[in-house]
Amino acid sequence: MTTEATAEATTEAPAAPREYSWRMPANWWTRNRHYFLYTVREFTALPLALWLLWLLVEIRRAGDGPARYAPHSSTAFVVFSVVVLAFALYHSYTFLTLAGTILHFKVLDRPVPARLIVLSQFAAWAAASVVVAFVLIWFAHE
Amino acid sequence: MSEAVKPQRLALMHLFWWFMFAQGGVIAALLIPVHVLVQGILGPLGIVPVVDRHYDTWVSVLGNPLVKLYLLVLIAFPFFHFAHRLRYLLVDFGVPAAKSVPAQVVFYGGAVVVTLVTVYILLTTVPI
Secondary structure, three states: OOHHHHHHHHHOOOOOOOOOOOOOOOOHHHOOHHHHHHHHHHHOHHHHHHHHHHHHHHHHHHHHOOOOOOOOOOHHHHHHHHHHHHHHHHHHHHHHHHHHHHOOOEEOOEEOOHHHHHHHHHHHHHHHHHHHHHHHHHOOOO | OHHHHOOOOOOHHHHHHHHHHHHHHHHHHHHHHHHHHHHHHHOOOOOOOOHHHOHHHHHHHHOOHHHHHHHHHHHHHHHHHHHHHHHHHHHHOOOHHHHOHHHHHHHHHHHHHHHHHHHHHHHHOOOO
């Protein structure tokens, strides 16, 4: 910068402030176990969404008629489901555990302990799973 | 002064999207694992009989209005949860454009589209 330019800069109105925005390095989430697990938790949405879209296709295929209907049985589909199940279990574990932090209420003027709230969430998960599995299997017999 | 007398407005849209995010998360947490396990793994491997493995049983179940309502909740709600999570995952990965209004339209609009498609498929496949 010349001295002339410096003098000009001091006498005139200050220029718009330069922005030095801090950018996270692209691999920030691999640097720390907690960052990594956080990213995995947020990422679970994608495999779960894909599996629900598959379920939508499976429903749609029932409209094809009896002659053309064949259930998915390929190894690739089972492998896909196993991967999705791992992400689904991680979502369930993290989301239901969160309830102990978020939910606060009192019974008989005493705060309900967080562990009890989390336990009730997991009990609800177990109950819902048993009911859904029962329906899916029971109605397979005409 | 003028700010002090401004009537407080309820952030209804905020309330709505957070409600959908939370409900979608709960429904996904409680219901998706068992569906993936039974319909995606145990059924295809032939370990247990599953309702969607045979045309007759699958169609008779899909014709039930309660089942249709259940499937709508199971499929549509989680997408509002997914939309929010994936949008912020992009922000965390250094894509500030994911915060913009167009990105919100794409992500939450996508969840609305999935809901409408689900309604359409449930109503037209094995109609009640």
